[in-house]
Amino acid sequence: MLKNIRSDIQFLKRHENALIYVKREDCIPFSFGGNKVRIGAELMSEAERAGCDHIISYGSEASNLNRVMAHMAENRGMGCTVIIKRDGKKEKSAHFNELILKNSRAHLVYCTRDSVRETVEAELSALTASGHKPYYVYGNSRGTGNEAVFLRAYGKAFLEIREYEKEKEMSFDHIFTASGTGMTQAGLIAGKISTGSGVEITGISVARQEEALKASILSALKSAGFGQAREDMVSVSDEYLCGGYGSYDSDIRSVVWELMTDHGIPSDPCYSAKGFAGMLRELERKGIEGNVLFIHTGGTPGFFDCISGGKGRHGF
């Protein structure tokens, strides 16, 4: 499998008074890359260290983590169960990630928003009863306990950013990333704390209200051993939610096409393009100057969802 995960940092363009660079996590060479490949690699190491033989993953129908865990488990010869949250009507999925999963060897289990915990517990019990040693990626059935593993991924990525700064004799003034559950941002903040860096880190929320996302990031940092983390270290904006998780509008769609056509960069409207669009507006609104790094968290299958007719709830 993948050894020595790394990704390039590229200069993209000037926007107002900021020079925008992009860290191309989407080009990490395993399963379309992205932040979930870094996180997945940490989870696999942990599962192997614990002597587990079966991975249980969980996410939405569009989940990048589920796709990555199915492929990583298969690659290491481990079993994999993927729990997929499906709300509302059972319509035909419009997500390439789900189609790719259906063609993997992972066992797919569907649940609703209200039955996540019992579904995870049922799968853990059934696997244990049949002699397996399962590893649930989020820790216990309430989804806590694995924060340190998640944060390690972007703690390491932060060190790569520092190496780049040293090599190029420059420094970033501001880092932006799309924030869903906030684990990628929390990892970056962990890296900032560990290295004593002065860089600003802002998460563009793609799903949650500001307070909930901040609390989740702060709680993960504390669980992962960063007791010194304070609320003022966590900067989050929920002004670009655009109707919530998975929703997008014509502005975000324009960013998808601009990144592709002008810069050859695929992005997805659910995470990376929404985060990028939010960042552009923050740069304008706050007059942010200097070197700005955008963490491209991947989502190539979502790019193809988007261009093949996927519509956000706002329509366009």
Added chain:
Amino acid sequence: MLKNIRSDIQFLKRHENALIYVKREDCIPFSFGGNKVRIGAELMSEAERAGCDHIISYGSEASNLNRVMAHMAENRGMGCTVIIKRDGKKEKSAHFNELILKNSRAHLVYCTRDSVRETVEAELSALTASGHKPYYVYGNSRGTGNEAVFLRAYGKAFLEIREYEKEKEMSFDHIFTASGTGMTQAGLIAGKISTGSGVEITGISVARQEEALKASILSALKSAGFGQAREDMVSVSDEYLCGGYGSYDSDIRSVVWELMTDHGIPSDPCYSAKGFAGMLRELERKGIEGNVLFIHTGGTPGFFDCISGGKGRHGF
């Protein structure tokens, strides 16, 4: 834009007595990577050196080169005209590459197989008449004259392979690649001649009969200044054509899914997966041993064409 093009070499798996490695050209971080990004970068440098301000590209509806040239021209602030060969009925395109092109700023011109030359000439004349200095990627309107530029791309890639061998203190016994027009293979052979390497290089033809492909490769090598190239340096197999360009069967489709699910590698049935499938059979049939390198020439949009219902002419 892209500087210092490089891609990783990964160990994939043992197959019979061969150890298969893959050069992940598909992860070169511009426009989904692939061999056409290397070639495109050489073409752009050449166009800029010649003081041209407009790129003319040509290819099929599924062309990766057309996509890459549109994005590269846009990125450098140059105009771009893309000529698309469309044979048969004008049905709705099933190719993501064409959809991506339609959303770029390139000017799209359609022609038939019989009208390529006159279409190229008409576009060159019209652009020149309106004060532009156009650059046609294939050289003159007959499609010759630019062989040296095309070959430079994989001559350089060959040097990267040599660096890997030196760093890892190993050497490859055999290199395989999908061969369409043969320019990638010709570039690798140019690299082999230049460095005096003893590696075997085999092209799995994805479109042409053996004799035609061999002649095309040999002719390109001679045009590019490799007068010492001999026919016995060009190894090609046309046994895995599977009905011709763009056609594929259930075996190739299985390879697409195996590479994705077991190894996290997207591939397309038109080039990379067809080449990989052909390579596996050559390894078996000829009992090839030792270190084998597969050049993954990209085609991620074709992966999504394939999984979203694209059917080869053989059906499955």
